[in-house]
Amino acid sequence: MSAVSFSSLFWHSDHSWNHPKEFGRGRKQQDGKLLVRCSSKSGSPSSQNAVRVGVLGASGYTGSEVLRHLANHPQFGIALMTADRKAGQPISSVFPHLSTRDLPDLIAIKDANFSDVDAVFCCLPHGTTQEIIKGLPNHLKIVDLSADFRLKDLSEYEEWYGQPHRAPDLQKEAVYGLTEVLRDEIKNARLVANPGCYPTSVQLPLVPLIKASLVEVKNIIIDAKSGVSGAGRSAKENLLFTEVTEGLNSYGVTRHRHVPEIEQGLADAAGSKVTVSFTPHLIPMSRGMQSTIYVEMPPGVRIEDLYQQLKLSYEDEEFVVVLENGVIPRTHSVKGTNYCLINVFPDRIPGRAIIISVIDNLVKGASGQALQNLNLIMGFPENLGLHYLPLFP
Ligand SMILES: NC(=O)C1=CN([C@@H]2O[C@H](COP(=O)(O)OP(=O)(O)OC[C@H]3O[C@@H](n4cnc5c(N)ncnc54)[C@H](OP(=O)(O)O)[C@@H]3O)[C@@H](O)[C@H]2O)C=CC1
Numbered sequence: 001m002s003a004v005s006f007s008s009l010f011w012h013s014d015h016s017w018n019h020p021k022e023f024g025r026g027r028k029q030q031d032g033k034l035l036v037r038c039s040s041k042s043g044s045p046s047s048q049n050a051v052r053v054g055v056l057g058a059s060g061y062t063g064s065e066v067l068r069h070l071a072n073h074p075q076f077g078i079a080l081m082t083a084d085r086k087a088g089q090p091i092s093s094v095f096p097h098l099s100t101r102d103l104p105d106l107i108a109i110k111d112a113n114f115s116d117v118d119a120v121f122c123c124l125p126h127g128t129t130q131e132i133i134k135g136l137p138n139h140l141k142i143v144d145l146s147a148d149f150r151l152k153d154l155s156e157y158e159e160w161y162g163q164p165h166r167a168p169d170l171q172k173e174a175v176y177g178l179t180e181v182l183r184d185e186i187k188n189a190r191l192v193a194n195p196g197c198y199p200t201s202v203q204l205p206l207v208p209l210i211k212a213s214l215v216e217v218k219n220i221i222i223d224a225k226s227g228v229s230g231a232g233r234s235a236k237e238n239l240l241f242t243e244v245t246e247g248l249n250s251y252g253v254t255r256h257r258h259v260p261e262i263e264q265g266l267a268d269a270a271g272s273k274v275t276v277s278f279t280p281h282l283i284p285m286s287r288g289m290q291s292t293i294y295v296e297m298p299p300g301v302r303i304e305d306l307y308q309q310l311k312l313s314y315e316d317e318e319f320v321v322v323l324e325n326g327v328i329p330r331t332h333s334v335k336g337t338n339y340c341l342i343n344v345f346p347d348r349i350p351g352r353a354i355i356i357s358v359i360d361n362l363v364k365g366a367s368g369q370a371l372q373n374l375n376l377i378m379g380f381p382e383n384l385g386l387h388y389l390p391l392f393p
């Protein structure tokens with residue numbers, strides 16, 4: 001049964017979740033009596049699921065997060081999983097934390113048969129990804145977690161990524177996957193360019209404020225910090241325990257490749273060019289991300305206006321939460337989840353505000369938002385497989 005026909009059947013059999021808020025905070029999750037969860041060892045194979053999903057790059061950090069979430073998803077079954085160096089291995093030897101699930105062995109992409117697959121999560125390094133996606137069959141829905149299809153301006157891509165784009169036609173087709181901002185476009189997309197982690201944490205608070213002209217688009221300063229999993233699982237000298245622990249490392253100062261992605265999203269909101277100061281830092285924790293954003297308010301705008309606008313913009317959203325007045329967002333509060341927590345504070349310098357936004361880089365900053373997007377494309381409730389609380393402390 002195709003994903004589309006199943007989803008329409010499913011939708012008609014349960015009318016309780018037409019709006020994402022119906023799965024919102026405090027709501028009961030749908031009991032799923034029609035649904036078959038197929039991924040536990042005692043369960044049935046994935047053929048009983050409505051949508052057959054491939055995970056490319058399943059031996060990496062974002063791939064493993066996709067697998068963790070799919071294990072919780074009643075409608076997506078895992079049809080195939082690929083790796084590069086680890087092709088041929090069982091997932092239990094690569095990720096023992098997934099060994100309680102009945103999952104296919106890792107294979108090389110060249111050996112994958114996509115004829116029986118409906119959708120793929122592409123969790124591959126940027127640069128490599130565009131070549132691989134170019135070779136995939138057209139019937140596949142694709143959510144790409146890499147940076148390859150995020151920048152609309154190909155000359156900007158070349159400038160920041162140091163090479164010409166090798167799949168420009170696909171790039172034109174791609175829809176940027178910042179779910180809360182571009183939901184309607186994402187629903188109809190075949191290829192979604194899932195946003196970067198820093199750009200997600202920055203755009204979610206700033207886009208509604210810029211659209212409402214409540215912050216000046218000059219003088220935006222972003223001080224951002226990421227856990228080390230943001231850099232992926234492959235070995236790199238600067239990511240050794242000894243290099244990272246007990247220290248704070250700035251990197252990419254003035255030239256991080258997320259600058260054009262952030263500026264592109266903010267310019268779309270502003271309707272004019274936006275330039276930001278952005279400095280990322282690596283901090284000694286495995287996952288989590290905070291962006292502390294310093295903005296100037298136009299004359300006459302008060303901090304309460306920013307707060308109210310954020311509250312209003314996200315009141316119907318499950319995954320973006322504007323905290324109670326004065327409560328400070330902490331990375332602990334989003335660990336392992338698809339939530340983005342935001343708050344805004346008055347700066348001591350009159351006319352300025354400080355916005356704090358936290359996400360889990362691997363979930364809302366990558367695999368969780370990717371699942372949210374595939375849910376949308378397939379016509380499922382946006383929060384299927386994502387509705388749970390953080391691991392705290
Ligand atoms: N980590 C994060 O927080 C975020 C990452 N991203 C993006 O998501 C993508 C994946 O990141 P992440 O999971 O962290 O990366 P990892 O390095 O942890 O994983 C990369 C995966 O790709 C496979 N791979 C590597 N090279 C090739 C190749 N040439 N052909 C086929 N497969 C290959 C690896 O296989 P093997 O292990 O077998 O070699 C592995 O499964 C990247 O583009 C990254 O920029 C986006 C947002 C956040």
Ligand SMILES: CC(=O)N[C@@H](CCC(=O)OP(=O)(O)O)C(=O)O
Binds near residue numbers: 198229230280282365
């Ligand atoms: C800590 C760390 O190294 N983080 C990565 C960003 C991860 C991410 O979102 O990256 P993509 O744009 O590659 O998808 C970096 O700064 O390059």
